[in-house]
Amino acid sequence: MPVKWLMHFQPNQGTTLTSQVMTEACAVAESFPGVSRDGRWRSSMTFYRAVPRDQSLPQPSDLPRDLIGISLHDLPNEFLFVMRSQRLILRAQSSVQTVIDKLQSYKGRFFINFEGVQYKWGDFKLRIGKCLYNPNESLRGIVMEVEYLPLSSMDKSQRVMEEFYEIWREAVASKLLAGQFINTEVNFSEYGLGDSYTPQHTAVLYGMCVVQVIASSNKNQ
Amino acid sequence: MECVVQGIIETQHVEALEILLVGLCGAPKQRVRVHELCLKSGPNLVSSEVRLLCDLAQPTPSWTIRHVGGAMRGAGADQLSVLVRPIAESKASSTALRFFYAIGYKLDHEVLKTGFAFQFQNRGANLTVSVTSTNRMPRLHATDDAVPITPGIHMVEITAPAASENYTEVASAIASFCEYLSPLLHLSKPSNSTGIVPTAAAAAASLMSSGGGIKTL
Numbered sequence: 001m002p003v004k005w006l007m008h009f010q011p012n013q014g015t016t017l018t019s020q021v022m023t024e025a026c027a028v029a030e031s032f033p034g035v036s037r038d039g040r041w042r043s044s045m046t047f048y049r050a051v052p053r054d055q056s057l058p059q060p061s062d063l064p065r066d067l068i069g070i071s072l073h074d075l076p077n078e079f080l081f082v083m084r085s086q087r088l089i090l091r092a093q094s095s096v097q098t099v100i101d102k103l104q105s106y107k108g109r110f111f112i113n114f115e116g117v118q119y120k121w122g123d124f125k126l127r128i129g130k131c132l133y134n135p136n137e138s139l140r141g142i143v144m145e146v147e148y149l150p151l152s153s154m155d156k157s158q159r160v161m162e163e164f165y166e167i168w169r170e171a172v173a174s175k176l177l178a179g180q181f182i183n184t185e186v187n188f189s190e191y192g193l194g195d196s197y198t199p200q201h202t203a204v205l206y207g208m209c210v211v212q213v214i215a216s217s218n219k220n221q
Numbered sequence: 222m223e224c225v226v227q228g229i230i231e232t233q234h235v236e237a238l239e240i241l242l243v244g245l246c247g248a249p250k251q252r253v254r255v256h257e258l259c260l261k262s263g264p265n266l267v268s269s270e271v272r273l274l275c276d277l278a279q280p281t282p283s284w285t286i287r288h289v290g291g292a293m294r295g296a297g298a299d300q301l302s303v304l305v306r307p308i309a310e311s312k313a314s315s316t317a318l319r320f321f322y323a324i325g326y327k328l329d330h331e332v333l334k335t336g337f338a339f340q341f342q343n344r345g346a347n348l349t350v351s352v353t354s355t356n357r358m359p360r361l362h363a364t365d366d367a368v369p370i371t372p373g374i375h376m377v378e379i380t381a382p383a384a385s386e387n388y389t390e391v392a393s394a395i396a397s398f399c400e401y402l403s404p405l406l407h408l409s410k411p412s413n414s415t416g417i418v419p420t421a422a423a424a425a426a427s428l429m430s431s432g433g434g435i436k437t438l
Contacts, residue, residue, distance in 0.1 A: 050265075050266060050325065051267045053266055060265040062265065063325050067324060081320060083320075086323045090313060090314055090316050092286065092312065093311040093312050093313075095309060095311040096286060098288075098309040098311075099271065099310070101309075102307075104267050106324065192316075200314075
């Protein structure tokens with residue numbers, strides 16, 4: 001599976017994120033020579049909460065508060081769970097959501113959708129998208145997923161991805177946006193993941209990225 | 222949703238049953254070696270139960286998460302000779318057990334089911350007939366040291382996936398197939414076990430001496 005990096009737009013302190021950033025980021029991508037627009041993309045994330053046996057009491061402290069489920073745009077028949085506190089990932093078929101519903105021990109508390117435009121640029125696929133809080137569709141962040149098609153080894157693709165990252169940051173800087181794109185750094189070995197890229201790597205990236213997106217969104221509100 | 226019937230047969234007659242099934246099913250025999258873990262939610266969580274099945278018959282163990290719902294009730298369901306129940310299943314990565322422990326589930330019990338199965342079609346329904354011995358483990362997860370819970374007895378189960386639009390037809394397909402097995406064993410709803418049948422020994426002897434010779438369905 002091709003390697004991916006995931007970046008999010010970090011607004012400057014005291015500024016508010018607007019969808020103008022998305023417009024400008026797309027304009028940057030469209031300015032790359034030979035780039036072509038390649039449709040739209042959408043991934044979604046569910047934040048779960050435990051349902052205690054005695055619902056008059058607060059959630060017990062020994063139950064996880066960071067269980068998230070992810071449906072990825074390129075794997076419509078699968079669903080992945082990430083629990084950062086346990087460095088744990090579960091990859092399953094999308095029917096696992098039915099199992100969780102039937103168990104009734106965990107329910108979706110809120111949802112975030114990642115959706116936007118996809119571009120093809122040589123050996124790269126670029127996906128620029130908004131993070132929208134569901135149900136009120138409020139904008140929480142802007143992300144960019146960069147996929148390098150020829151390589152599935154993260155070590156071997158490190159240099160070319162770093163070069164792309166620099167190209168991207170310089171191009172975006174010229175737009176004088178009030179912030180910058182930050183790459184999501186993860187120690188994948190803590191999750192038991194190796195050098196060969198998998199959907200589990202993507203799930204962990206999104207799990208880490210969304211924490212940073214929400215934190216900067218809350219700080220700047 | 223699935224339709225299911227169960228029955229028991231003495232282990233000494235399993236070989237005869239296999240001969241019968243080879244002739245009836247026209248499908249290759251599949252080895253069954255499934256480690257089944259039944260997990261229940263801890264005292265803090267809404268009460269629920271989930272099963273994890275680890276298929277050890279494959280070169281690489283594969284995991285399935287399974288939720289079994291309550292039996293369908295009502296006049297229509299009561300008249301059927303098979304049990305109909307909702308099922309939710311998902312294949313999952315090997316982190317499944319660790320995942321459920323992390324979200325507050327505890328191991329209630331575990332068994333190892335060993336034996337064989339046939340998958341084939343009858344009257345448009347996809348049937349799975351499994352003949353297994355249920356084994357307990359003397360130590361946690363010690364599948365290599367498992368011993369039969371009821372030595373001398375094997376369980377036979379027939380299941381078929383179904384939907385709300387066709388469960389009566391699927392139930393009928395199972396019921397008609399059960400007729401072929403009736404000399405050897407009686408299959409019924411899991412709650413209505415009738416034990417071993419008196420004709421089993423004679424039927425088994427007949428099968429062993431003739432080596433089968435029954436036309437495939």
